[in-house]
Amino acid sequence: MICNPILRGFNPDPSIVRVGEDYYIATSTFEWFPGVQIHHSRDLANWELVTRPLNRPSQLDMIGNPDSGGVWAPCLSHCDGVFYLVYTDVKQWTGTRHKITHNYLVTATDIHGPWSDPIYLDSSGFDASLFHDRNGRKWYLSMIWDHRADKNQFAGTLLQEYDPQGKTLVGPRKNIFLGSELKLTEGPHLYQKDGYYYLLTAEGGTSYDHAVSMARSTAIDGPYEIDPNNPFITSRYAPQAPLQKAGHASLVETADGQWYAVHLCGRPIEVASSDKALSPENGHSSAQRALAPEQRRRCILGRETAIQKLDWPDGDWPRLAHGGRTPALNIESSAQSTPQNHTLRTDFDSPSLNINFQSLRRPIEKSWLDLESRPGWLRLYGQEPSTSTFRQSLIARRIQSFDTETSTAIEFSPNSFKQLAGLIAYYDTANHYFLHLTHDEENGRHLRILKYDAGVYSEFVPAEPSLPQSGIVYLRVSIKMATLQFSYSLDQVSWREVGPAYDSTILSDDYNTLGFTGAFVGLSAQDLSGQGLPADFDWFHYREK
Known part of the structure; x- marks a missing residue:
């Protein structure tokens, strides 16, 4: 069959x-x-x-x-x-x-x-x-x-x-x-x-x-x-x-x-x-x-x-x-389908990206994505926000299963609220979620979730948002049917959920949008000050459960 x-x-x-x-x-x-x-x-x-x-x-x-x-x-x-x-x-x-x-x-x-x-x-x-x-x-x-x-x-x-x-x-x-x-x-x-x-x-x-x-x-x-x-x-x-x-x-x-x-x-x-x-x-x-x-x-x-x-x-x-x-x-067929599983673990050790990754609207170039300056890491230089139709520093892959878990390791030291980097679940500029590291005057380096729902902007700030001011932070998003949940870890062993269980179906053609694409999960770096602050990612793991 x-x-x-x-x-x-x-x-x-x-x-x-x-x-x-x-x-x-x-x-x-x-x-x-x-x-x-x-x-x-x-x-x-x-x-x-x-x-x-x-x-x-x-x-x-x-x-x-x-x-x-x-x-x-x-x-x-x-x-x-x-x-x-x-x-x-x-x-x-x-x-x-x-x-x-x-x-x-x-x-x-x-x-x-x-x-x-x-x-x-x-x-x-x-x-x-x-x-x-x-x-x-x-x-x-x-x-x-x-x-x-x-x-x-x-x-x-x-x-x-x-x-x-x-x-x-x-x-x-x-x-x-x-x-x-x-x-x-x-x-x-x-x-x-x-x-x-x-x-x-x-x-x-x-x-x-x-x-x-x-x-x-x-x-x-x-x-x-x-x-x-x-x-x-x-x-x-x-x-x-x-x-x-x-x-x-x-x-x-x-x-x-x-x-x-x-x-x-x-x-x-x-x-x-x-x-x-x-x-x-x-x-x-x-x-x-x-x-x-x-x-x-x-x-x-x-x-x-x-x-x-x-x-x-x-x-x-x-x-x-x-x-x-x-x-x-x-x-019926003389051939037999092999069960599809598109699980991908990449450690960014190659001079080129895995074929499953794509960018938005423009070629991947060293000016904004660098695999050489820090061997074994992917460096994204922050550019425009996730609502931009011009120059986002974003790479992502398709979500191809109803039950997935995607995680990454990030080093990022923002010094302004205009600098954001992390893990994004994306349909288009009007519908996406973004778990990111950023900075503010009271909490220093901390986590937030940015949400665009039919073009309406909102944020979730954890009750205890502060993080160590340097070092690796591990980010994860789990999507199972209509539910999307973010979490983070400082040691890759103990994970803490961030934010509520979100509605994954806003990442679809059938939601309050007129579109023809599909849900992606990936990495994004944004620097709205124009300074191009880089974020480094050690690996990316997309797993179909």
């Missing part, structure tokens, strides 16, 4: 390709740098993160990009010995009818790179892709965004030819598919089979009504006939299914002619029927505090990637091999 999800914890919008015996899946990374995660497998069951191709500012400049902006829905393909990666860099997407969505193409002859500098394609919409026709032509697809107030914003699917010699789009641009009655048509991919062009799209929005739609035509530019049993993958009619939000898919054919679909999914947990943040003391009525059923389902691991086996008879429509439309948690 293959156990879903195959890519756990914030790995959405999968694009799969087979090259000989090797399978690769590219997924969205949004504001996290380097851009685009690529996993590799030989059996479709077990996957390893092998590279992130957008690793230079010339390929991806996200300084100032909004939360959940950046890299949307990459498309990975391969033809004649060359890998092609199409991606969108979203500069603006919320708070306005307009979206700023620039689409680019990079290429490489090896999946590990080097990848080329980008070729600009257009800014028609997002979720762009490239189709390699059997007749040798290459076709570019993208959804069309219409900002006009009296129009459907999801205005259809654009088709235009791409010239690889001229490295540009050529010829007429045509809207080939307006979508089905599910609406919100995006994520187009084309496939060729049995004399048809099959157009796969994501519809219904990327939450609990998400779906995978299929249409086909004998001509690449249409007209396209919608599958009479549309949608062919969705969880919208099965609210109790373990895999929710099923949509945004990509198809692959194995060497022996079997077909599989990889698709986005989420695994929600139920939270209390009322929102503790909306208290009577703050003037909220019981009606305001009550949460609708869909608000009580929160995917604290973000949107993930699952796989389904298909039946696709010649000349017919594809169907899930197990029947129906609802994705299965386990699918």
Whole structure:
């Protein structure tokens, strides 16, 4: 059996390709740098993160990009010995009818790179892709965004030819598919089979009504006939299914002619029927505090990637091999999934960081992250606060299990309340927790917890906040389902809890935020005075329990 999800914890919008015996899946990374995660497998069951191709500012400049902006829905393909990666860099997407969505193409002859500098394609919409026709032509697809107030914003699917010699789009641009009655048509991919062009799209929005739609035509530019049993993958009619939000898919054919679909999914947990943040003391009525059923389902691991086996008879429509439309948690396979555990212990003894770490919006450079000045330690030079969309000194990794414990050892000697460093649990600038060492006039060096909840700032200061004014402090955060708890130690033996048991579900798409990413845990150093005071970290241990 293959156990879903195959890519756990914030790995959405999968694009799969087979090259000989090797399978690769590219997924969205949004504001996290380097851009685009690529996993590799030989059996479709077990996957390893092998590279992130957008690793230079010339390929991806996200300084100032909004939360959940950046890299949307990459498309990975391969033809004649060359890998092609199409991606969108979203500069603006919320708070306005307009979206700023620039689409680019990079290429490489090896999946590990080097990848080329980008070729600009257009800014028609997002979720762009490239189709390699059997007749040798290459076709570019993208959804069309219409900002006009009296129009459907999801205005259809654009088709235009791409010239690889001229490295540009050529010829007429045509809207080939307006979508089905599910609406919100995006994520187009084309496939060729049995004399048809099959157009796969994501519809219904990327939450609990998400779906995978299929249409086909004998001509690449249409007209396209919608599958009479549309949608062919969705969880919208099965609210109790373990895999929710099923949509945004990509198809692959194995060497022996079997077909599989990889698709986005989420695994929600139920939270209390009322929102503790909306208290009577703050003037909220019981009606305001009550949460609708869909608000009580929160995917604290973000949107993930699952796989389904298909039946696709010649000349017919594809169907899930197990029947129906609802994705299965386990699918039959000749391969066996190895139980996933992403536990990571790093002692910062290497000249480069473990591949699981990412930064926010910008490359990791020695000017703010140093692995050489103090061998065996990671040094972060404090910069902007955790609300910044510009230059944070932060590295973090995905949370990929419902039960984790993350700890670190820090040496940090602040001399101002403007200097903070420690362990952060992060969703975006509006939703995160930060256990940190800092300084004030009365307590000297001490611990605090900074919390941003839907953009509202608060702090927790322990009743006995003082610490030795120098030396190592050990910090820990434990996250189990909907509960998050910080603790600290001075000897790594005796641990004391800091603060209350917090709500981990604020680190999710489904909370009081509009976002598409996932929960991270990591290290942060901030110096709001601009002096760049460094914080040293001896090790980082992420453990899936």
